[in-house]
Amino acid sequence: MNHSTTTLPQLSGPSVSRQxxxxxxxxxxxxxxxxxxxxxxxxxxxxxxxxxxxLIASLNLLVGYTGLTSLAHAAFxxxxxxxxxxLSSMADISPWLGIVCAMISCALVSIVIxxxxxxxxxxxxxxxxxxxxxxFTVILVGSVDWTGGPNGLIxxxxxxxxxxxxxxxxxxxxxxxLFSALVMxxxxxxxxxRTGRALQxxxxxxxxxxxxxxxxxxxxxxxxxxxxxxxxxxxSLYAHQNLYISPDTFSFSTSTILLVxxxxxxxxxxxxxxxxxxLFTVLPELLRTFxxxxxxxxxxAMILVVGFMPSGLSGLPERxxxxxxx
Amino acid sequence: MSSTIQIIISGLGTGSIYALIAVGxxxxxxxxxxxxxxxxxxxxxxxxxxxxxFGNFDLPVWQACILAGLAVALVGAITExxxxxxxxxxxxxxxxxVTVGISLLTKSLVMLGLGKNPVGYxxxxxxxxxxxxxxxxxxxxLWILGITFILMILTHLFFNHTRWGCAMxxxxxxxxxAALVGIRHSRVVLGSFIIAAxxxxxxxxxxxxxxxxxxxxxxxxxxxxxxxxxxGGLGSLVGAMAGGITLGLLESLVSGYVTxxxxxxxxxxxxxxxxxxxxxxxxxxxxVNKV
Numbered sequence: 001m002n003h004s005t006t007t008l009p010q011l012s013g014p015s016v017s018r019q020x021x022x023x024x025x026x027x028x029x030x031x032x033x034x035x036x037x038x039x040x041x042x043x044x045x046x047x048x049x050x051x052x053x054x055l056i057a058s059l060n061l062l063v064g065y066t067g068l069t070s071l072a073h074a075a076f077x078x079x080x081x082x083x084x085x086x087l088s089s090m091a092d093i094s095p096w097l098g099i100v101c102a103m104i105s106c107a108l109v110s111i112v113i114x115x116x117x118x119x120x121x122x123x124x125x126x127x128x129x130x131x132x133x134x135x136f137t138v139i140l141v142g143s144v145d146w147t148g149g150p151n152g153l154i155x156x157x158x159x160x161x162x163x164x165x166x167x168x169x170x171x172x173x174x175x176x177x178l179f180s181a182l183v184m185x186x187x188x189x190x191x192x193x194r195t196g197r198a199l200q201x202x203x204x205x206x207x208x209x210x211x212x213x214x215x216x217x218x219x220x221x222x223x224x225x226x227x228x229x230x231x232x233x234x235x236s237l238y239a240h241q242n243l244y245i246s247p248d249t250f251s252f253s254t255s256t257i258l259l260v261x262x263x264x265x266x267x268x269x270x271x272x273x274x275x276x277x278x279l280f281t282v283l284p285e286l287l288r289t290f291x292x293x294x295x296x297x298x299x300x301a302m303i304l305v306v307g308f309m310p311s312g313l314s315g316l317p318e319r320x321x322x323x324x325x326x
Numbered sequence: 327m328s329s330t331i332q333i334i335i336s337g338l339g340t341g342s343i344y345a346l347i348a349v350g351x352x353x354x355x356x357x358x359x360x361x362x363x364x365x366x367x368x369x370x371x372x373x374x375x376x377x378x379x380f381g382n383f384d385l386p387v388w389q390a391c392i393l394a395g396l397a398v399a400l401v402g403a404i405t406e407x408x409x410x411x412x413x414x415x416x417x418x419x420x421x422x423x424v425t426v427g428i429s430l431l432t433k434s435l436v437m438l439g440l441g442k443n444p445v446g447y448x449x450x451x452x453x454x455x456x457x458x459x460x461x462x463x464x465x466x467x468l469w470i471l472g473i474t475f476i477l478m479i480l481t482h483l484f485f486n487h488t489r490w491g492c493a494m495x496x497x498x499x500x501x502x503x504a505a506l507v508g509i510r511h512s513r514v515v516l517g518s519f520i521i522a523a524x525x526x527x528x529x530x531x532x533x534x535x536x537x538x539x540x541x542x543x544x545x546x547x548x549x550x551x552x553x554x555x556x557x558g559g560l561g562s563l564v565g566a567m568a569g570g571i572t573l574g575l576l577e578s579l580v581s582g583y584v585t586x587x588x589x590x591x592x593x594x595x596x597x598x599x600x601x602x603x604x605x606x607x608x609x610x611x612x613x614v615n616k617v
Binding site: 069113116117120123124126127128130131132134135138139142252253256259260263292293294295296298299300301302303306307308310 | 361363409412413414415418419420422423424426427428429430431432433434435437438545549552553556587588590591593594595597598601602605
């Protein structure tokens with residue numbers, strides 16, 4: 001799906017070092033959350049925020065930067081969670097190794113799906129990933145002996161550092177912080193690198209990019225694999241944070257909602273992932289008593305943002321500044 | 327033998343429903359280039375509105391079905407005018423994303439307005455069975471086959487033998503040239519939303535007596551039919567019919583003879599196979615450009 005007109009490519013803008021400083025100070029500020037948060041529950045919500053940040057930033061890399069729509073991001077999240085969870089609960093493999101296995105399995109599956117469909121232009125990847133997510137959910141629910149079926153997988157061990165149990169809210173918060181700090185700063189460099197520019201070229205027009213000597217298929221498949229592998233990392237973290245996973249979490253509708261979050265944050269905007277992740281984390285907490293309203297709000301927000309505010313929430317400050325300075 | 331016939335006929339029944347929904351997908355794909363995520367929600371809405379009319383206004387089932395179909399067509403029209411028409415840019419990608427929003431919105435409004443419980447009502451001619459070479463078949467399945475057949479013929483006649491239908495085809499083939507001869511593209515998009523929603527809504531009203539309907543059944547129906555549309559070739563009416571029937575038969579054969587546990591995966595497995603082996607679909611023309 002070509003959507004070069006949806007948002008403008010961010011070739012200009014603040015320099016890498018300035019953005020890196022912003023990211024650094026934001027991450028340092030976030031480190032203080034466990035001191036500010038009034039209770040353990042809110043600290044664990046903070047850990048969840050970082051998992052969501054990984055999910056939405058990686059989907060943004062694919063959809064926003066490269067212009068490829070995946071509707072299976074929740075499935076890759078789940079594939080990571082189940083790979084790591086099953087390996088550690090059934091085969092006694094260390095969760096740390098589980099992370100690696102989760103990322104590798106996600107990358108491999110995405111290459112298998114991506115190689116045939118990414119050759120085709122248009123929305124064929126969207127369709128293939130849609131099919132994959134549906135099949136994935138059916139398999140999770142159906143193979144009861146392996147995955148626990150609709151009841152979910154229980155008895156997943158936590159991350160351990162020597163004797164320290166890292167599923168405790170504060171410890172897990174710092175672990176998730178570390179992983180998302182690593183990924184987010186790498187993504188910042190990636191977006192501004194030669195590869196990042198190639199991805200943006202592919203988004204604007206893959207034919208033009210191919211003419212400029214960009215190996216389009218190789219880049220598309222690699223970025224799909226990278227994005228899925230990060231989702232797998234998020235899945236592994238999720239499994240060892242909650243120590244329980246169930247198929248509902250990774251259904252097709254979650255994939256849709258993740259896409260909505262990327263759109264609301266702003267397609268192809270680095271800081272959009274932060275807004276998206278914040279909303280994805282906070283909205284269910286805020287609407288605890290009005291749970292039924294969540295879909296309504298998300299649907300309306302999606303239409304408003306895509307239709308009338310293409311740069312999303314992260315473009316809002318700029319728009320306001322521009323209006324002010326006029 | 328009789329069980330085989332029963333399986334085949336029930337497959338034809340669900341297949342017809344997929345075909346009808348796939349027609350809706352195709353019409354909107356043709357006119358806007360977008361994948362309409364709200365298609366399945368309209369089907370769900372049709373079933374639930376018909377149940378509402380049947381339960382609250384004491385209408386006969388067939389009247390409730392027609393009323394619900396018209397209401398969903400109206401919803402389609404309003405959706406297009408209020409949400410699609412004013413968009414700043416009409417790229418297929420933007421419209422696709424907006425329909426994602428529309429599907430969430432439709433689903434939640436139906437849930438908030440008409441409740442979360444699955445609904446159902448008796449078939450158009452009651453809950454009777456008929457026997458056919460030893461197999462017992464619900465009368466509603468026969469109705470589904472008949473109504474699908476008639477709707478397909480009507481759609482064919484509309485697109486090939488009426489002024490409006492030809493105008494819509496022209497606009498789908500070449501919007502610029504069609505605009506030059508005075509066909510308004512925005513009207514064509516409006517028309518396609520009305521037809522797609524109406525046909526989808528009707529499909530929902532006739533399947534509800536067989537499978538029941540709840541606010542969250544739309545997505546599954548929608549995406550299976552979407553696989554059907556892909557299987558037949560995206561954008562082709564005959565393809566939608568062929569794809570829908572093939573998929574319905576496959577699904578019912580697999581759940582009858584192989585496994586019913588993984589029945590829901592059949593449609594999507596077919597989708598992946600088609601994408602890999604023959605992306606233009608069984609009947610589609612090869613217009614996919616490889617990069």
